[in-house]
Amino acid sequence: MTHTPTHPRGNGFTLIELIATTVLLGIISVAGGMFITEGARGYLLTRENTETSQKLDLAIMRLERELREVMAVSNMDSPTSDHIVFERPGNSNGRAIALVGNQIKVIDGRTLPTASTGHVLIDDVSGFTLTPFSGTNAWRTSDDIELLSAIRINLAYQHESAGTLTVSTTVLPRNNNNLGGSPPPDEVPEVPDYCFVATAACGGDTHPMVIALRNFRDRFLLTWDGGRAFVDFYYTNGPAWADYIRVRPWARDAAYVALLPLTGLALLLLWSPWAAAGVVLGTPLAVRAVRRACRPRDRDRNMFDHARGSVMLAVIGAMVFMGIVGAAMVPMFTTSITDQTVMNRGSRAFYLAEAGYAVAAHEYLTADGTNKDTKLLELHGKTYTLADGDGSFTIRMRPRWFEVTGNNNTQLTTVVLGELDNNFPPDSGQLLVNGVPFNYNGVTRSTTSYEGYTVPRLVFSLTTSAAGYDFTGFEALPRATAASDTFSRTNDLVLQSGADAFPEFSGAFTISSDSNTYTYQRRVGSTLTGIRLADSPTTDFPAVSVTSGDVVALDKFVTIRTTGQLGDASHTLTYLTPIGWTQAGDDMERASLHERFDNINANFATGGHDRGQIGSHTIANVDGGNALDVTGSENISLFGNTGYWSNISFSPGAGSPVNLSSIWRTNGNTLSYDAQLKLYVGPGSLDDNRYWVGGITFRMQNNSSGSELFTYGLSYLRARQVKRVGEWYSSTFLDGDVDEVPNAIVPSQLFTGTMERWDQGFWWPEHRYSQPAIVLWARDATSPDAGFKWLAYKILDASDSVLSGSYPNFRMKPWSTLMLRLVEAQPMNFTAPASTPIMSGAVINIGGDTPGSARLAGQPILTRRTWGGGGNVQGTLPLAKIKGNIRSTGGVLFENPDGSQGTLTLTGTLGAKTNYIRAFYGDTTAHGTTGTAWNDNNRHANPRNEVHWPPDDRQSLTTNNDCMTLVQWDNVSGGATNVTTSVAEEQNSIVTISTLLSPDSGMALQSTDLGIHAVGNTATNLYFDDFGFQAWTGRGGKGFRAPIMYSN
Incomplete structure (x- = not known):
């Protein structure tokens, strides 16, 4: 029998391995015991920190809410x-x-x-x-x-x-x-006060994990050079990492899980550093020992075969035991995660509610002007749900004004574009509808369908008659009447009646005795306190004197309630929101309109003299398209040579982009605009259409009793005279007024030179026809000549291309364009470097202790030198929307609409409000090379169904926008002044006159200001098309002003 001897040291080696296994188990047991002990302590600390975190979170959130x-x-x-x-x-x-x-x-x-x-x-x-x-x-x-x-x-x-x-x-x-x-x-707080990634992962800087890591940093890392170097590296890159994970839920959750073991190690180092050192150092030794113990050797295989099973069982048993203990401790630590989630839901519900207001503000601001109010109705009750279960928010609207759906003499029927605000409207009170004040003593409430939505319907019982008005589509605003008072930034405004219709906080209002819009911070009973200029809340303004009974109208105001919802957490915010111009008052927005006469009532008023209509009108298809057809004229006076007249007033409807009253108020109670039309003299029997008078009526005003109409007119004009007993007459006993045109608006100079004549034979008197002309005229008094007079004229000839035929047998070229440019402003002289032109619409600002500002309502009128040359130019600035003290001073800043800037010097004193009048003409055909001058007859075509405008300033004339010819007047009379200018092509083109101005105060214009006229016994042969209007509103788009916000 062969005996294989064992290695003399074999038994000893196995014993050493068993001893190593025992030591390993001891280390694991000691570490496990310490882990369990520290885990329990950590759990207690976590619970305590969770309570502290919630305590601090609640305190900070409450302080933020109160102070916000x-x-x-x-x-x-x-x-x-x-x-x-x-x-x-x-x-x-x-x-x-x-x-x-x-x-x-x-x-x-x-x-x-x-x-x-x-x-x-x-x-x-x-x-x-x-x-x-x-x-x-x-x-x-x-x-x-x-x-x-x-x-x-x-x-x-x-x-x-x-x-x-x-x-x-x-x-x-x-x-x-x-x-x-x-x-x-x-x-940004000092480095030792912030943990970027942990804060982003945990949702706040008071989370227990953040506190633990912050303490670890302060008490361990910052105490030695290597730790400080790591902190510096972290604070260089940490913000970017935090930004990345903050907006990505999966990254935030992954970072949270990854931080758990690091936080555990940090806690061990803070509270039991020797145990932590043992774990850190013992773990690699234990791993190495296990690996050696498990590696078999050929020479000891038999001996080891008997021992390795027990070693592995012991190690596996220890690991399973520690795993069970660790698993049992997991819920202890995840409790804080649940608590933090609940806290975060409340905060996120608040931010969702805030998002609701932001969405509403954006949607309203960007909505088309005619659809802004409908946007409120569309937003009301709407819920927006975020993707991936990130919550939702719901918006509710409570407007504090009404949309009129109809009226009769004693009732005003309205709807509310949302839901009714609390305790609004009062059962009796006052309203302002399109500038007209009304009182009511009862309200009938119901619901109705409007624009596809179910809305509140209110019918107001009026105590003042609304006969003759059609307010459908207009807004009805709450109003009050003022007591006799003076208000300013430091003085309150007392209301005499109607105050209960005004919101308690943050309303905006206008007052009939002043052109500005004001805000108030709070209404205390009948007193408006904390009054500020809406456009410039920090600017002082002169004290405003108020007369008892002055109308105080509330601007649009809406209470917006937004509710954020995330899981079972919700938060509701209320925003008390005035609606108005969201940009500074010196910004501008062009309001324009092109009327092609498909519907006569869309933008013009019919219904008789009370609505500015004289004669009769209809829509007819003429020369291939619709046009305004004058079907009847009237002799407006039994005495005096007043002639036969037809007039129809420009009266934009509720849905129109043009509101003359709004343009007037937002430009500081001045009304400037451009208007144009095309004229067609149709076939007729009287003298084969050899004479005509038709054009634009403007500055239409009634006298104090309402019995007389005063106005200016700009007309294409050709008059007729008759020959009796060898002399020419405009009227005779036998013939009466031969053309039924007031003689006083026809300059006698038009009946000079070679004129067209028409001899009808022996039995009929001979007629002659004046030179055709563009005439500016006025009726501004009741006598002499019934108050008519001509102010300026330009005789037309073939080179002007608005006539057909040959001299002197002219006819009016079909659809020739006549344009008015009206600037109402206060003049102030100035000097400025010629290098930077000052443009129409520029804003000037005077600094110092007595500041002032104004906007140019038109281009400057130069009286010395021209723009673009050397030296200084001199001239006059037409100023509107004046605030503060405009006075003679240097270093005045100006900024053009295109952003270019410069300085100027104001000289002299500010003048009174004045009308500056220019005229242009054009036709349907293009002529010559454009873009060289705006007083020549080289211009683009103005075809029918199109409207084109010359630029606001001569400096802006290009080959692309040269579409009109500037009128240079042949003569000026009747109290008007022909302004002298140093610009050759503008010489004799500007007429000023200081009568028939727009009102200096009030809530709205009481007349329509603008219309279309036809005069004489050929009035019914005239047709008009392509009426155009444009004006600067003086401000930017309407949106939500800064609201008052509070939590519910």
């Missing part, structure tokens, strides 16, 4: 304070927050809380400071509330085991217009 809704502050130290007394919506008696001992307390009223008063918001506070900012500077309670741009909150919490925990955040007040200028200092 601040409207006024009456008690707060500067630059830092441990208390604040303020007002917010729904809390008119005030609210106070203060640090009392180691507690932050809140109490209603204007008295700070004490140890025995107030409600505890949070205790164990070791420090609490509020730092108010005005831009980059400190804000004080003596400053305007609008300048409060931010409040920095710093709260130090004394934790039993973690020491002092500091939380810092910045609140931007929402309810004070927030006009602090520069942004508050963007001070």
